[in-house]
Amino acid sequence: MFFDDHPEFLETSVTATALDRLNLRHVGIIRENQDILRGRTVVDIASHDGRWSYAALDAGATHVTGIEGRQHLVDNTFKTFAAKGVPDSQYSVIQGDVHEKLHDPDVTGDVVLCLGFLYHTARYVELMAGIRTTGAEYVIVDTRVLQGVEGPLVEMRTEGTVAESVAIKDRYAQGRRVISAVPSEAAVVLMLDAIGYEVDHRTDWTEVLSRYPGARSIIQYSSGKRVTFRARKMR
Numbered sequence: 015m016f017f018d019d020h021p022e023f024l025e026t027s028v029t030a031t032a033l034d035r036l037n038l039r040h041v042g043i044i045r046e047n048q049d050i051l052r053g054r055t056v057v058d059i060a061s062h063d064g065r066w067s068y069a070a071l072d073a074g075a076t077h078v079t080g081i082e083g084r085q086h087l088v089d090n091t092f093k094t095f096a097a098k099g100v101p102d103s104q105y106s107v108i109q110g111d112v113h114e115k116l117h118d119p120d121v122t123g124d125v126v127l128c129l130g131f132l133y134h135t136a137r138y139v140e141l142m143a144g145i146r147t148t149g150a151e152y153v154i155v156d157t158r159v160l161q162g163v164e165g166p167l168v169e170m171r172t173e174g175t176v177a178e179s180v181a182i183k184d185r186y187a188q189g190r191r192v193i194s195a196v197p198s199e200a201a202v203v204l205m206l207d208a209i210g211y212e213v214d215h216r217t218d219w220t221e222v223l224s225r226y227p228g229a230r231s232i233i234q235y236s237s238g239k240r241v242t243f244r245a246r247k248m249r
Contacts, residue, residue, distance in 0.1 A: 016040040016069060022097070026063040026090040029179040030130075032231035036065070041226075042217040042235070042242050043129060043156050044069045050152050050244065051075045054124035057148050059112050060131040062178075064091030064105075070127065071104060079123060080107040081115045083182035111184050113137050116144025126150040132157040134181040136170065136195040138205055146209040153211055156242040158234065159199045166201035170194075199241055211245035 015037035017023060024031045044051070044066070052074030058067045061080030064087075070078050082088050088109045095105060108115050112131070115121060126145050132155070135141060145153055160169055172191045175183040181192045197205075203213055219235040219242070234240035 016044070016072070017065075020065075020068070022094050023063060023065040023068075026094055027065075027087065027178060029062065029177075034226075034229040035231040038222065038226060038229050038232050038235070039156070040069055042219060042222045043154065044073050046217050046222075046242070047152075047154055047215070047244055048073045050125055050154075054152075055079075055122070056125045056127060057081070057116075057121060057123035057150065058127045059116070059129070059145075060134070061087075061091065061107060061127075063087050064094055064107070066127055066129055067091070067105060067107075068095065068098070068100070070125075071100065075125070076104070077123075078105045079121055080105070081112050081121070082107060082109060083111060084178065085109050087178070111182065113140040113144060113184075116141070117147055121147075122149050124149075124151050126153045128153060129156040132202065133196045134173070134194050136168070136193045137184075137186075138168075138195075138197075142205050142209045151247050152244055153206065154242075154244045155202060155206075156240070157202065158196055158240050159202070160196055161237075161239060163198050164200075166198060166204040168195040168197045168201055171196070203245075206245045210248050212248055213243050214246045215244045217242035 017036040056070045056075045056078045058080040061067050061082045067078040067080045088107050091107050173180045173194050175190050
């Protein structure tokens with residue numbers, strides 16, 4: 015499977031490096047959407063160590079622009095891509111706050127990847143406006159969601175900013191903590207609808223997981239606490 019062939023990404027970050035989980039996410043996120051990645055340009059929100067940017071290029075994307083808040087992860091992306099011989103013309107990585115950098119007029123793409131990020135922010139108005147600004151035709155979302163609730167709701171919380179797996183310290187941070195939120199799936203759909211995107215495909219994680227019954231570290235998907243879908247710009 016994909017990350018069996020690219021084990022470098024098990025070393026360039028300490029976040030979510032369980033091999034089974036990475037491989038299954040590749041199946042459900044990248045392979046499931048290869049038809050819209052092939053031949054397209056991509057913006058990778060919170061691109062981390064470049065694992066999903068690289069996967070998008072491998073799936074046929076022509077260029078990826080990553081946006082990542084932590085400098086050491088940006089550095090690791092450049093090191094890995096250089097070691098793998100990825101041409102400079104096929105990628106760029108911008109260090110900074112996603113909400114701000116998405117409004118840069120040079121950050122454009124056909125597809126936006128928003129993977130594992132929505133529950134590390136509460137700045138949804140800025141984020142959605144920024145996604146729209148990229149001009150993307152598609153948005154691929156993979157996120158934790160609230161369960162047992164009806165309607166478009168979010169659960170507010172705070173989280174630290176020190177570990178790789180949490181939010182970055184932004185201009186709204188109070189000390190080492192920021193306000194973030196976990197949305198319901200209906201809330202994500204509503205926010206995308208508000209900026210002119212409608213869901214046109216969902217990953218059937220029950221079906222995906224049935225093909226890999228021995229896989230571990232995927233309980234969020236098997237329990238429905240995490241979902242993956244894509245939305246297309248309305249005509």
